[in-house]
Amino acid sequence: MSGVGKKVVDVAFKAGRTIDWDGMAKLMVSDEARKEFSTLRRAFDEVNTQLQTKFSQEPEPIDWEYYRKGIGSRLVDMYKQAYDEVKIPQYVDNVTPQYKPKFDALLVELKEAEQMSLKESERLEKEIADVQELKKKLSTMTADEYFAKHPELKKKFDDEIRNDYWGY
Numbered sequence: 001m002s003g004v005g006k007k008v009v010d011v012a013f014k015a016g017r018t019i020d021w022d023g024m025a026k027l028m029v030s031d032e033a034r035k036e037f038s039t040l041r042r043a044f045d046e047v048n049t050q051l052q053t054k055f056s057q058e059p060e061p062i063d064w065e066y067y068r069k070g071i072g073s074r075l076v077d078m079y080k081q082a083y084d085e086v087k088i089p090q091y092v093d094n095v096t097p098q099y100k101p102k103f104d105a106l107l108v109e110l111k112e113a114e115q116m117s118l119k120e121s122e123r124l125e126k127e128i129a130d131v132q133e134l135k136k137k138l139s140t141m142t143a144d145e146y147f148a149k150h151p152e153l154k155k156k157f158d159d160e161i162r163n164d165y166w167g168y
Helices: 003-018 021-027 031-054 064-070 073-085 096-137 143-149 151-162
Strands: none
Touching (some): 064 073, 143 151
């Protein structure tokens, strides 16, 4: 295998090991996101498998002497010369520099979205806890206790009573 091909395979293999697929799967909220995520993971695994199998194997060296004995040296030498003249071009990566800035920008955007999501999740969990607490206490709570927790409602009701507005 050429040096560049081996590097590509090694990088892909290391990337596959360092991706926390389970951790990312836990962050998926909707069914559509889970479906898209599993499609992405399957595609990544397929590409990684192809890289591991196709490009990581060295071709077996040709036993030219074996063929010289069976076919004749003149024909084998002609094939050997043609085989030696075959030059496999080096891979030049023109794509990565083009998409690296876009990918980095997406990573920054992802981190910002993650932070906003965590804050919103925290807020919603607190709201759920408050609602559950209210649900437990609602049957025994007095109006004064409720208004102590929600002074804006008390002010609204007091304003309505003061302005003689009774809702009709």
